[in-house]
Amino acid sequence: MKQTSIMRKLYNSKAFWLVIALLASLSLWIYVISQETEAYKQTFRGVKVELVGEDILLNSRNMVITDRSTATVTVEVSGPRRIVGSWSSDDLIAQVDVSKLTQPAFTSLQYTIKFPDGTDTSSLKTGLKTPETINFMVSAQTKKVVPVVGSFEGSVAEGFTAENPEFEPSTITVSGPETYLKNISRAWVEFGSQEINSTYSVDAPYVLLDEEGEECSTTGLSFSNDTVKATLRILSVKEIPLTVDFIEASGASSANTKVTVEPESITLAGDTAILSAMNRISLATIDLSDFETTYSDTYLIKYDDGLKNLSGMTEATVTVEIVGLEGKDYSVDQENMSCINVTDGYSATILSESLSVRLRGTREQLEEIRRENIRIVADLKDYNTSVGQYMVPVKISVDGFADVGAVGDYTISVEIRKE
Missing domain, CATH: 1.20.5 (Single alpha-helices involved in coiled-coils or other helix-helix interfaces)
Incomplete structure (x- = not known):
């Protein structure tokens, strides 16, 4: 108790x-x-590798690091549990100092583990590392200028056509290791997806292609531009007939003249305002008195410099046939020749005794004409105070036959004297 x-x-x-x-x-x-x-050991997997001094390597020696063997490492760290046990792999960094490298070469360097700021490292110990070194290539930095090309992926509305795509800038400067640049041949742009009927522009990205059209990696590269302005210019399209104009003469007119133009038309593309005002292209003005019944020649097809010829034909052949008329030769005596517009104080004497002319008309008209009906007139208004002998162009008319005229050009010899 x-x-x-x-x-x-x-x-x-x-x-x-x-x-x-x-x-x-x-x-x-x-x-x-x-x-x-208590001593504590922990293995950290996936520790990020960091290159220290890359900026010095680039700015001082114009070299860059490529083909790094790994982006992460596995490392074993020993130390107090309260410190080591509180970390994850994201808290550690495997640092490789590349600032002292001087030559392009394949290189292997060891790394050091950087612990979180403020850590007392005196009680920490780094153990097994996998891998133990980081392998990489030290390469010379260079530049390459490549053209920008591409395609429009949409469609163009009916009645319009598109020019080749334009890109601004037209080239891209690619900077990086020489081994990375050697296979790059061009920057390729694909833009647009809709139907358009007016000029279309857009800022578009691009990819790098090699000669075979395979896409190139952009890892380790830098560019003068991240995007380009892609433009597709749209033009109106119109079919324009090809024609000729006539100077009617010597019985020939549009009523009895047959014209063939080959090609009959061309297709032009350009500004809508210009094309809307165009209904035809006149190839030439043909004087129907320059030939008897048939004529053929080739002419350049001329149009506004701002237009594009989609047909590709630059010349046209014109054939003219006068139907229902024929020609006949006549000899005209001096007595049917005369001069007009002789300058005051001067005299003109016709030296040609006769002139052979060819008239065109219907067969019935030509059979009725006599040489006395034919008048030959030399106009001296442009000779003013000239003196001497001259071959003067003449005009030929046929009294009583207005639809009959001469074919070709004629001159007579005239002597001009001062009285």
Whole structure:
């Protein structure tokens, strides 16, 4: 009973429980301290590799790093549990110092592990590393200018045509390792997807292609432009007839003249305002008195410089046939020749005694004409005060036969004297 009483007093004593609490706290403190300082080992996988000094390598020696063997490493770190155990792989960085490299070459370098800022590294130890080194290529940095080409992926409305796509800028400067640039041949742009009937422009991205049309990687490269302005100019299209104009003469008119033009028309593309005002292209003005019944010649097809010839034909052949008329030769005596517009104080003497002319008309008209009906007139208005002998162009008319005229050009010899 006495012992039980003693134990009861002890359990009810505040001092007893104070001592027990103190002992428990001390034990816990000792346990925590032992855990914090206990050596702890952890393997970190996927630690990011960082190259230090790339800017120095580029700016000072114009070299870059390519073909790096790996982007992450696995590393074993030992140290206090409270430190090492609180980290993940994202907290560590495997650093490779490339700032002291001086020559382009295949290179292997060891790396160091960078711990979070503020870490006391005196109690840390780096163990097994996989891999132990980082392999890479040190390459000379260079530039290459490649043309920008591409295609419009939409459609052009009926009645319109598109010129070749235009790109601004027309070239792209690609900077990077020489080994990366050697296969790049062009920058390729694909733009647009809708139907259009007016000029279309858009800022578009591009890809790099090699000679075979395969896409090239852009890793490790930089560019003078990230996008280009792609423009597709749209032109109106119109078929324009080809024609000729006539100077009617010597019985020939549009009523009895047959004309063939080959080709009959061409297709032009250009500004809508210009094309809408064009209904035909006149190839030439043909004087129907220059030939008897048939004529053929080739003419250049001329049009506004701002238009494009989609047909591709630059010349047209014109054939003219006068129907229902024929020719006949006549000899005209001097007495049917005369001069007009002789300058005052001067005289004109016709020296030609006769002139052979060919008239055109219907057969019936030509059979009725006599040489006395034919008049030959030399106009001297342009000779003013000239003196001497001249071959003067003449005009020929036929009295009583207005639809009959001479074919070709004629001159007579005239002597001009001052009185």
